[in-house]
Amino acid sequence: MADHRRPPPDILVIGAGLAGIACALDLSRAGLSVELLESSDGVGGRMRTDRKDGFLLDRGFQVFNTAYPQVKRRVSLRDLCLRPFTPGLLARTSTRLVRIADPIRRPGDAASLMPGRVLSARDLAALAALTTRDVLLPASILKRLPDRSTAAALTRAGISLSAAEELLRPFLSGVFLEDELETSARFFHMVWRSMARGNLCLPAAGIGAVPEQLAAGLPDGTLRLEAPVVTVTDSGVLLQDGSERPASTIVVATDGPTAACLLPGLTVPDGRTVTTYYHAADTSPLAEPTLVVDSSRAVLNTCVLTEVAPSYAPPGTALVSTSVLNDDRPGGEAVVRRRLAELYGTDTSAWTLIGAYIVEDALPAMVPPWPVSRTTRFAPDRYVCGDHRATGSVQGALASGTRAAREVLADLARQ
Structure with a gap:
C-alpha cells in the first residue's frame, strides 16, 4: 500500500x-x-564509525585525502579537525624495516632516500619521473591514457622488480585491496597524483x-x-x-x-573484501603516526591510530588498526597478532581485540x-x-x- x-x-x-x-x-x-x-x-x-567502550572503530581502515576535487568542493576540512599521517611510510621488507620518506614535506627524512639506502639511483629517478608526470599532467589526460595493469605501468616506468615487490606492491595492495597489482593503471595514476598533491588524514571524530x-x-x-x-x-x-x-x-x-x-x-x-582488526595496547608500539606495510603479505598494513588521532581511544590506551585481505584462515586473528609482534618488535600477547570488521565489496575490482x-x-x-x-x-x-x-x-x- x-x-x-x-x-x-x-x-x-x-x-x-x-x-x-x-x-x-x-x-x-x-x-x-x-x-x-x-x-x-x-x-x-x-564510510561509518562505530563507538564502542570509548573507542572509535571505523568500518575498515580508511584514510581521508584532502586533494580530491570533490572534497575541496563539498567538505569543510576545518570542521573535521583533521589529523595527518606522516608523509611516507615504513615498509617491512624481507630483510629489514625501511622508511620511505617524502623529501619535499619532510626534508629531515630525505637522507633515507639516498641512492642505495632503500632504492637504487635508477629506481629513485624512475619514481621521481612518474610522480612528476602524474602531478603535472592534467587529470583529463591521465584519465585517457592507454590502460594496463598497475604492475605493467610500474615496469613501463622503469621501476625494478625488486623495488616493486618489496616496497610499492605492499603499499599499493592496501590501496587496491589486491596483491597482484592487476588494478587499472588509470586509477593508479589518479591515486598517485592525489597522494602527491594532498595530505592523508583522519577526522578526529572518525571517518x-x-x-x-x-x-x-x-x-x-x-x-x-x-x-x-x-x-x-x-x-x-x-x-x-x-x-x-x-x-x-x-x-x-x-x-x-x-x-x-x-x-x-x-x-x-566484482568486489574486493578486506578484514580489519582493532587491538588495544597499554603502550604505543610505534610513537609516530606512520603507516607500516608488509612485504610478506601476511597483512596489508597496520598503524597506531591513536598516534594519528588520540581521540580514537580512551586516554592512556593505544589503538592499533591492521588490515588483511579476506582473512578466512583458521585462527586468522592469532596469525595477525603474531605478525604484528614481528612488525612492531614487541610482545602483542596482552593486546586486547576490540573489534574486527569483514568488509565485503569494500572496493570494486578495477581491472x-x-x-x-x-x-x-x-x-x-x-x-x-x-x-x-x-x-x-x-x-x-x-x-x-x-x-x-x-x-x-x-x-x-x-x-
Missing part, C-alpha cells in the same frame, strides 16, 4: 552513502523535492564524520533512515515494511550487488580497461551511481553522485 503520510517527492534516491548524499544535495539545491532512503540507521554506507557533515546540509525531511527498499517498481519503490513510495525518477546509489538486485540487467564489477567515469543512465527515469560506476574512492563516489544529479537535471530539462 502507498505511504500517504508525506507527499511523494520528485525524485527518490536509494542509499545514503557518499554518492547518494551528493546526488540528493545537488538535486535539492536545484529546487527539486528529494527523498533519500537509507536501509541502515545512519549515513555513510561503508564517519565526513558523510555526517555532508548529510547535515540536506533539507529537513529529505533523509529517511531504516527504510530498506525491496524493489524498484514502474511507479516508484516498494519498502520492506510493505509500503510504497511513488516517484517518477529514481536514482539507485547503493553498493554494486544491491544495485544489481534493484535494477535487473545492471552489470557490476583494465577501466573507465574512471561512466554514465549513470540505466533506463528512462532510472539512474545508478556509486564508486562502482567511477573509481573506488571518496572522489569516485562523490563524482558519480554529482554526475547522476547532472544527468537527471539534463533529462528533466528536455522533457
